[in-house]
Amino acid sequence: MSGAAVIIGASGGIGAAFEAALIEEGAYDVVHGFARSRSGAQHLDLTDEASIAAxxxxxxxxxxxxxxxxxxGILHDDAHGPEKALRELDPAWLARVHAINAIGPALVAKHFLPITPKTGRNVFAALSARVGSISDNKMGGWHGYRASKAALNMLVRTIAIEExxxxDRAIVVAxxxxxVDTALSKPFQGNVQPGRLFDTERAALQLLDVIEELKAPDTGKLFDFEGKEVPF
Incomplete structure (x- = not known):
């Protein structure tokens, strides 16, 4: 591999692990890490398109x-958690969750895909979630998070078709x-099956292995950490 690798959200648990793993592997000419908390050229706020363009x-x-x-990705903050019932829906929170989980990644694609090579294998990958699968939704709840990840999955599919x-060798996937043992999942780890809570390094390496195995026909799909396709 050559060229540049770009990590959006490099200050988060799994994003930082991606950045560290790619630097250690040394397979790319340069590894760029961007985050809202970083300054200067490394600053990127998913809710600020100008920062994405810059x-x-x-x-x-x-x-x-x-x-x-x-x-x-965002699932909760100090004032909001994943909704368990319709009565908990808050329009401002729904808008924020969609802005970060769906709109932001789409804007990254808008500005970064045009600067990827027009020939050869390129990969654009956005972290989604199994709970964003409409066909796999058996329990309900978590309205905003589910909907935002479902929206991201659809955006990935439509962006993949255009790209x-x-x-014709570009790969766009969710x-x-x-x-993963991060702040996002911390309040909900009690229900995780033994052996299914991954540290950030393991999670990043598993997904990098999945990315390495992707082929052009895989574009527009959602894959889990084992490389298995998750139906939308």
């Missing part, structure tokens, strides 16, 4: 990116990392 312009000055990973017209 980050893409910065990357475009060097080797073209052949791997872009959006390792971001294939530009480069990835389900499983339950």
């Amino acid at each position: 980050a893409a312009a910065y990357v475009a000055k060097g080797p073209a990116p052949t791997l872009v990973i959006v390792a971001t 294939k017209r530009r480069n 990835l389900h990392p499983g339950t």
Whole structure:
């Protein structure tokens, strides 16, 4: 592999693990890490399109990116948790969850895919979740998070179709990392089956292995950490 690798959300648990693993592997000419908490050229806020455009312009000055990973997501904050019932729906919170989980990654694709090579294998991957699968939803609840990840999955599918017209070897996918030991999952880890709570390093390495095995026909799909396709 060559060119540049880009990690969006590099200050988060799994994003930082992606960045560290890719730097250690040394397979790319340069590894760019962006995050809202970083300053200068490494600053990127998913709710601020200008910062996304600036980050893409910065990357475009060097080797073209052949791997872009959006390792971001929001499930809860200090004032909001995943909804258990319709009565808990809050329009402002729904808008924020969609802004970060769906709209932000789509805007990253908008600005970063045009600077990837027009030929050869490129991968754009966004972290999604199995609970965003409509066909797999048997329990309900978690309305905003489910809906935002379902929206992300649809955006991945439509972006993949368009990107294939530009480069028939481009791969645009959503990835389900499983339950990772991060702040996002912390309040809900009590229900995780033994052996199914992954530390961030393991989660990142598992997904990098999945990415390495992806082929052009896999574009537009959702895969879990074992490389198994999850139906939308």
